[in-house]
Amino acid sequence: MRNYLLLSTFGVLAACGGSSNNDSKSPSTDNTQQVVNQAPSVSLEGNTLVNSGGTLSLTTTVTDPENDSVTGVWASSLAGVKFVDTTNGIHHVTFPEVDEQTQVTLTYTVTDSHNNQARKTWQVTLMPKSTAGHIELTDTLTLAGGGKASITATFAMTSKIENINWRSDGFELTNTDTQSNHDTRAGQSTFSIELPKVTQTQEFDIIFEITTSDEVISKTIKVTLTPESEPSLSVSLPEQVIVNEKNSLTIQATTASTDDIISYEWQWQGTPQPSQQTQGKASYTFKAPEVSANQTFTLQLTVTMKGNITKTAETTVVVQNVTDLQSLELTVDRSVAVPGQTITVNSNLTNFDDVESASWIIPEFSEDLMEQSNNKLVITIPDEDIMQTSRQIEYKVKLKDGTEQSTFALFTYVGSTVAKTLMIVKDPGEFSIYPDTPDTLDLVFNGDVDIEEVIVSSSDRDLYDTLEAIHAGQNLTLNLHKKTITRKGLTIIKVTAKAGDIVRESTIIGTAHNAIVIPYAGVEETYIMGSEAQVFGQVFHLNDKQDLPSHWQAKSTEDNVTIKQVSDTSASIKYNGDLARKVTLEFHATDEHDQSDYGEVELRYESNHTVQGDDYTCKVKDGEFDSCSETLGQTLALDAPVELKQVITKGDYACLLGNYGTVVCNAKGDNPVKNVPAQLLAAKLNAVDANNVCAQLSDASWQCWGNRGTELTDLLAANATVHKVLANGSLTCLVSNKDIKCYEGDTQTKLIEDVLPQDLLLYIGEICYRTGRGTLKCDIE
Numbered sequence: 001m002r003n004y005l006l007l008s009t010f011g012v013l014a015a016c017g018g019s020s021n022n023d024s025k026s027p028s029t030d031n032t033q034q035v036v037n038q039a040p041s042v043s044l045e046g047n048t049l050v051n052s053g054g055t056l057s058l059t060t061t062v063t064d065p066e067n068d069s070v071t072g073v074w075a076s077s078l079a080g081v082k083f084v085d086t087t088n089g090i091h092h093v094t095f096p097e098v099d100e101q102t103q104v105t106l107t108y109t110v111t112d113s114h115n116n117q118a119r120k121t122w123q124v125t126l127m128p129k130s131t132a133g134h135i136e137l138t139d140t141l142t143l144a145g146g147g148k149a150s151i152t153a154t155f156a157m158t159s160k161i162e163n164i165n166w167r168s169d170g171f172e173l174t175n176t177d178t179q180s181n182h183d184t185r186a187g188q189s190t191f192s193i194e195l196p197k198v199t200q201t202q203e204f205d206i207i208f209e210i211t212t213s214d215e216v217i218s219k220t221i222k223v224t225l226t227p228e229s230e231p232s233l234s235v236s237l238p239e240q241v242i243v244n245e246k247n248s249l250t251i252q253a254t255t256a257s258t259d260d261i262i263s264y265e266w267q268w269q270g271t272p273q274p275s276q277q278t279q280g281k282a283s284y285t286f287k288a289p290e291v292s293a294n295q296t297f298t299l300q301l302t303v304t305m306k307g308n309i310t311k312t313a314e315t316t317v318v319v320q321n322v323t324d325l326q327s328l329e330l331t332v333d334r335s336v337a338v339p340g341q342t343i344t345v346n347s348n349l350t351n352f353d354d355v356e357s358a359s360w361i362i363p364e365f366s367e368d369l370m371e372q373s374n375n376k377l378v379i380t381i382p383d384e385d386i387m388q389t390s391r392q393i394e395y396k397v398k399l400k401d402g403t404e405q406s407t408f409a410l411f412t413y414v415g416s417t418v419a420k421t422l423m424i425v426k427d428p429g430e431f432s433i434y435p436d437t438p439d440t441l442d443l444v445f446n447g448d449v450d451i452e453e454v455i456v457s458s459s460d461r462d463l464y465d466t467l468e469a470i471h472a473g474q475n476l477t478l479n480l481h482k483k484t485i486t487r488k489g490l491t492i493i494k495v496t497a498k499a500g501d502i503v504r505e506s507t508i509i510g511t512a513h514n515a516i517v518i519p520y521a522g523v524e525e526t527y528i529m530g531s532e533a534q535v536f537g538q539v540f541h542l543n544d545k546q547d548l549p550s551h552w553q554a555k556s557t558e559d560n561v562t563i564k565q566v567s568d569t570s571a572s573i574k575y576n577g578d579l580a581r582k583v584t585l586e587f588h589a590t591d592e593h594d595q596s597d598y599g600e601v602e603l604r605y606e607s608n609h610t611v612q613g614d615d616y617t618c619k620v621k622d623g624e625f626d627s628c629s630e631t632l633g634q635t636l637a638l639d640a641p642v643e644l645k646q647v648i649t650k651g652d653y654a655c656l657l658g659n660y661g662t663v664v665c666n667a668k669g670d671n672p673v674k675n676v677p678a679q680l681l682a683a684k685l686n687a688v689d690a691n692n693v694c695a696q697l698s699d700a701s702w703q704c705w706g707n708r709g710t711e712l713t714d715l716l717a718a719n720a721t722v723h724k725v726l727a728n729g730s731l732t733c734l735v736s737n738k739d740i741k742c743y744e745g746d747t748q749t750k751l752i753e754d755v756l757p758q759d760l761l762l763y764i765g766e767i768c769y770r771t772g773r774g775t776l777k778c779d780i781e
Contacts, residue, residue, distance in 0.1 A: 037066060037068070037112075037116060038116065039112065039116035039117060039118050040062055040063060040064040040065075040068070040070050040110050040111075040112050040116065040118050041062070041063050041064075041118055042060060042061070042062050042072075042108060042110050042118050042119070042120045043060070043061045043120065044058055044059070044061075044108060044120050044122050045058065045059045045061075046058035046059060046122070047453050047455075048123060048124050048125060048453065048498065049124070049125050049127070049453045049455055049496060049498045049503065050095055050124060050125070050127070050455065051126075051127050051129070051457045051496070052096075052097045052098050052126060052127060052128050052129035053095065053096065053097040053129060054094075054095060054455075054457075055092055055094045055095070056092070057091070057092055057093075058090070058091050058093060058122065059090055059091075060072065060089045060091060060108060062089070062110050066112075068112040068113045068114060069112065069113045070111065070112050070113075071110065071111055072108055072109065072110045072111075073108075073110075073111075074091070074093075074107070074108055075106070075107045075109070076104060076105070076106055076107075077104055077105040078096070078102065078104045080095070080096030081093060081094070081096065081104065081106070082094040091108075093106065093124075095126050097129050098126055098128050098129070099128050099129075100128050101125065101126070101127055101128055101503070102125075102126040102128075103123060103124070103125060103126075104123070104124045104125075104126050105121055105122070105123055105124075106121065106122040106124060107119055107120070107121050107122075108120050108122070125498065125503055127455075127496050127505070129459070133155065133156055133157035133158050133159075133185075133210070133212070133217055134155065134156050134492060134507055135153055135155045135208065135217065135218075135219040137151075137153045137208055137219045137221060138151075138221060139221065139222065140221065140224075141206075141221050141222070141223050142224045143193075143195055143223060143224070143225050143226070144225075145195055145197045145198040145225055145226065145227050146196070146197040148192070148193065148195065149192070149193045149195060150190055150191070150192045150193075150776070151190065151191045151193075151206065151221070152188055152189070152190045152774060152775060153188065153189050153208045153219070155182070155186060155187065155188070155210060156185065156186040156490050156492050156509070157185050157186065157210060157212050157217065158185070158212075158214075158459075159185070159212040159213045159214040160184050160212060160213040161182060161184060161187075161210060161211075161212055162211045162212060162213060163210070164178075164180050164182070164189050164209070164210055164211075165208075165209045165210075165211075166178050166189070166191040166206065166207070166208055166209075167206075167207050167209070168204055168205065168206050168223075169204060169205040169206075169207060170204035170205055171202050171203075171204035171223075173193055173195075173206075174196075175193065175194035175196075176191065176193050176194075177191075177192040178191055178192075181774070183489070185489075186489060186490045188773060188774055189208070190774065191206070191208070195225065197227075198225055198227050199227055200227060201224060201226050201227065202224075202225040203222070203225075204223055204225070205220050205221065205223065206220070206221045207219075207220050207221075208220075231309050233261075233303065233305045233309050233311045235253060235301060235303045235312070235313040236313055237251065237253055237301060237314065237315035238251065238315055238390050238410070239315065239316070240315060240316045240317075240318060241315060241316075241317055241318070241392070241408075241410060242317075242320060242392070242408045243317065243318070243319055243320070243408055244288065244319070244320050244328065244329065244406075244407045245288050245289065245290045245291050245319055245320065246287065246288060246289075246290055246327075246329075247287070247288050247328075247329040247330075247407060247408075248285065248286065248287045248288075248329065248331075249285070249286060249288065249408075249409065249410065250283050250284065250285040250332070250335060250410065251284045251285075251315065251317075251390075251410065252282065252283045252335065252336070252388075252390055252410070252412045253282045253283070253284075253301055253303070253313065260305070260306045261303055261304070261306075262304050262305065262306055263280070263303070263304040264280055264281055264282055264302075264303055265279070265301070265302045265303075266278075266279055266284045266300070266301050267299070267300045267302070268286070268297060268299055268317075269297060269298040269299070269300060270295075272289035272290070273289060274286040274288055274289050275287045275289070283335055284299070284301070288317075288319045291319050291320075294318065294319070294320050295318075295319050296316055296317070296318050296319075297316070297318075297319065298314055298315075298316060298317070299314065299315050299316075299317050300312060300313070300314050301313050301314075327348060328347065328349055328395075328397065328405060328407045329347075329348055329407055330345050330346065330347055330348075330393065330395055330407055330409040331345070331346050331348075331409075332344075332345050332409050332410075332411055333345075333346075334450055335412065335448060336388075336412050336413065336414060336422075336447075336448055336449060336450075337381045337411070337412070337413045337414075337450070337500070338381060338413065338414055338416070338422075338423075338449055338499045338500045338501075338502050339381050339382060339383035339384075339413075339415070339416050339419065339500050339501050339502060340380075340381065340383070340499075340500025340501025340502065341380075341381050341413075341450065341452075341499060341500035342378050342379060342380050343378070343379045343381065343411045343413075344377070344378050344379075345360075345376070345377040345379070345393055345395075345409060345411070346375060346376055347374075347375040347376070347395055347407075348375075349374075349375050349397065350375065352374055354399050354400055354401075355374075355397060355398070355399060355400070356398045356399060357397075358374050358395070358397050358398075359372075359396050360377045360393065360394070360395055361393070361395075361396060362379075362391055362392070362393055362394075363391075363392070365379075365391060366382070369381075369382060377393065379411065381413045381500060383416050384415055385415060386414070387414065387415060387417070387418050388412065388414045388415075389412070389414075390410050390411065390412045391410065391411055391412075391413075392408055392409070392410055393409045393410070394406050394407075394408055395407050395408070395409075416501075416502055419449065419499065419500075419502045419504075420502060421446060421447070422445070422446050422447025422448070422449045423445060423449055423451065423499060423502065423504035423506075424445070424446040424504060424506050425443050425444070425445060425446070425476065425495050425497075425508060426443065426444050426445070426446055427508070428441060428442070428443055428508060429755075429771065429775075430510070430511075430754065430756065430771050430772055430773060431508075431510040431511075432510055432511045432512075432513055432518075432754070433480050433482055433485070433491060433510065433511075433512050433513070434485070434515075434516050434542060435482060435483065435484055435485045435513070435515075435516065435595075436481075436482075436483050437481075437516065437542060438466065438479070438480070438481040439480050439481070440477055440479055440480065441477070441478040441480060441508075441510075442475065442476075442477055443475070443476040443477070443478065443495070443508070444474055444475055444476070445474045445475075445476065445497070448474060449499050450499060451471060451474075451497045451498070452498055452499050452500070453497070453498040454469045454471045454476060454496070454497050454498075455495075456468075456469045456478060456493055456495050456496070457493075457494050458491065458492060458494065459492065459494075460491050460492065460512065461486070461487075462482055462484060462485050462486055462487075463482075464480065464482055465481050465482060465483045466479055466480065466481035467479070467480060467481075467493070469495070476495070478493065485512050485513060485514045486514060487514050488511070488513050488514050488515075488597060489511070489512055490509055490510070490511065490512070491509070491510045491511065491512040492507060492508075492509050493507070493508050493509075493510075494506070494507055495507075495508065511772075511773075513597050514595050514596075514597065515589075515590070515591045515593070515595035515596055515597040516541065516542045516543070516591050516593070516595070517539055517540065517541050517542075517548055517589045517590070517591045517595075517596075518539070518540040518541075518542075518589075518597065518599075518738065518756075519538070519539050519540075519587045519588060519589040519598055519599040520537060520538045520539075520540065520587070520599045520737070520738045520756055521535065521537050521585060521586070521587040521598075521600055521601035522535055522536055522537065522601050522723045523601065523723045523724045523735055523757060523758060523759050523760065524601065524603070524758055524759050525603055525646075525684065526603075526604040526605075526609065526646075527575075527603060527604070527605055527606075527646055528605070528609065528623055528644045528645055529575070529580065529605050529606065529623045530623055530643060530659070531643060531644070531646075531659045532572050532573065532645075532659060533572070533573045533574075533603055533645075533683075533684075534570060534571070534573070534683040534698060535570065535571055535573055535585060535587075535601060535603075536570050536696075536700045536721060536723065537550065537552065537569040537570070537571075537587035537599070538721055538737060538738070539589040540737070540738060541591065545591075545592065547568075548589055548590060548591060548592075549568075549589070549590050550569055550587065550589040551565060551587075551588055552565065552573075552585060552586070552588075553585070553588065554583065554584070554585060554586070555584040555585065555586050555600065556584070559575075559581075560575065560576045560577040561573060561574065561575055561576065561583055561585070562574040562576060563585075566698075569587075570700065573585065573603060577605070579607075580605055580606045580607050580608070581605060582603070582604045583602070583604075583605060584600055584601075584602050585600065585601050585602075585603065586598045586599070586600055587600075587601070599756065599772075601758075602758075606620065607620075607622055607623050608620060608621055608622065611647050611648065611649055613649030613650050613651070613654065613687075614649075614651050614652070614690065615630055615649075615652045615668065616629065616636055616649045616652075616654050617629055617630075618647050618649050618654050620644065620647060623644065624640070624644065625638065625640035625644050625647070625656060628649060628654040636654055636666055636667075636668060637666055638654060638656055638664055638666050639664055640656055640658075640664065641656055641657070641658025641659075641660070641662040641664055642658055642659070642660065642662070643658055643659035643660065644656060644657075644658060644659070645657045645659045646685050648685045648687040648693070649687065650687040650688075650689065650690055651667075651671065651673075651689070651690025651691060652667050652668040652669050652671055652690070653665060653666065653667035653668075653671050653673040653674065653690075653693075654666065654667075655676075655687075655693055657682055657684070657695075661680070661681030661682050661683070661698075662681070663676050663680055663682050663685065663695060664676070665693065671690075671691060671706075672691060672705065672706045672707050672709070673692065673693050673705065673706050675705060676705065677703060677705055680695060680703060681697070681698070682695035682697060682703075683695075683696050683697055683698045684696040686725055688704070688706070688712065688725055688726060688727050688732075689727040689728070691706045691707045691708070692704060692706030692707065692708050692709065692712060692727065693705060693706055694712060694713075694716065694725055696722075700721055701716075701717065702716040702717070702722060702725075704716070711745075711746075712732070714746075715732065715734075715743060715746065716734065719734055719737075719741065720736060720737055721736070721737060722734050722735065722736050723735040723736070723757075724759070724760045725760075726760050726761070726762065726767055728762060728765070728766070728767050728781070730744055730745070731743070731744060731749070731767065731780075731781065732744075733750070733760060733767050733780060734760075735757050735760050735769075738753075738754055738756045738757075739751060739752060739753045739755060740752040740755055740757060740760070740769055740780065742767075742780060750780055752769075752779075752780070755769065755771055755772065756771070756772035757769045757770060757771065757772070758770040758771065758772060758774065763776065763778060766778050766780070766781050767780050767781055768780065
């Protein structure tokens, strides 16, 4: 490790000296001076990041003092690199394919007609091409003993998948379940765990393993199992900051949280107050007030995390009274920097006539990393073993009359581990592309880092005709276009970002469709063995064409299902098997180009079924209604209809649906759900909340009853085809068409489009939904 000086200072101005007028000179009889031909100069410009097998363009600028003719030669530290010269000083460099990230040094040497030479080197990071496949899975996970967890892996392989396996190493997990859904090369797998209670923290690995026809690919999760699940939040600020009056300063907070942070509240305690304060962010920028003498203030930050968990931190702000050089201040060009980046600090002092010296001081920081001049400091950020740190810069000016004045600024930088986390592209959720339909995908990087270069690539079977990245700040927009998509499947896009010396890859996964129709098959349901279910599909066309051909079919002939088409989009489903199972149905639609696509829905048929509600646990045994009982054993009287089809319970009520549409409800108290509408014949029941039930009829319309029965019926009637409805307090959410819509009364407050939800459910007291890919999302409330 390099030993840094405890205090780095640099005096920029120095006294000037001269030679004596009595310097002796040798007599000369030759008045002719020899002229020495000077070497040319060369500079390079371009990107420093390129994909395996890709091409980079570099611009060269060559000048020669005597305008001699100049020739240039390229060289590379890596074999297989090819150089192609074009006009206007642009050179195309083509790189070979590599299996690992490789640093390549390019050297451009120029020689003039007098054999004088100059050379310039250019460092390039060459990213490897993935050949085996990709597994999208978290690296670390903290779980609570006695709880439940579901871990989902999304994967895409380049060879045929033969086996999928989850296992633990270092700790035995006994109550587990694996559900996988994939084709020959790509799909998803979910590992569900009922976690044991533990008295002390356990650390172990969960390993996800895919065996293909070529090799075994795996990914490991580092798991921490804790005795209890306590949400945590920590906040810290620098112990003290110093700023001159009337100067601007930014203070950066360091936070660590187990959930999303919903607010930052900064409070300046004491008078006078600063001006130009910013709020609502992890950084606080202000202009220090004018003071008559040095004065100390307290700055307090209160951070609130989801769940209304708050933490408070304080720092002292010393505002210094400035008697001379009142306008002296510093500006910093970056709020946060990463290893290899530079931070430029500028002083507003431009007239140095009365200045004896100007120096820059950063305590405990290497002078080797500081490039200094009178009014400018360029700091190169080192890669230190830290999470995040802030350092203070002192700019000290000494006048010729002996007066000294300092001003201060802070700069913040992070270590490589944190930098890579901040440079991840956030998961955009579900997205789709369609043949010959240009589209854009808006992405956001995880943190406020100045990303300098971004490249994107994809190894899809059907190549992109357009795959372009437009980067602005934390935002990244991808322009996507595939003229031809031969089959439906995953599309995988790799985003590689570079900032300073840090390179970070992110993978985003969507669906490529071979047709321009979008069939939606509705939400998951559970029925009793022997009953008939009715399913309602919808067909959406990118150009809003109507009356396109569609039909229902079982995903597998082994599903033992009878399907009776009721209309173009609706069908009656009868499972004829003897054993309980989950049946997958496909809803197919064909566009005007005779290209088909399909959506899926899962119906679970149970002979022995338990429904856990708020007050009651209802049980079905051997296909017959058994009981609805409270915890202490008191049962709710229900006269079961013939051929039981469905059971629901919420609050203090329970309802039964018969195979022929009869609905029976009862409640412990005076619940209006007991008053089932007369002559109601239902196809499906939906427990909305503790006081309301809705039933879907055979024509896909809905009838609701309870204390909001009329209001809910009208709301569902105003929303075309509705597949499910759920309420939580005053918020009511629908699966309508292929979207999620939420209402407060009759006012729409939320719209999440093109989700193609599999389900709408309450999870830990919050309305959540499961996406078409099976991911649970709770971003509604």
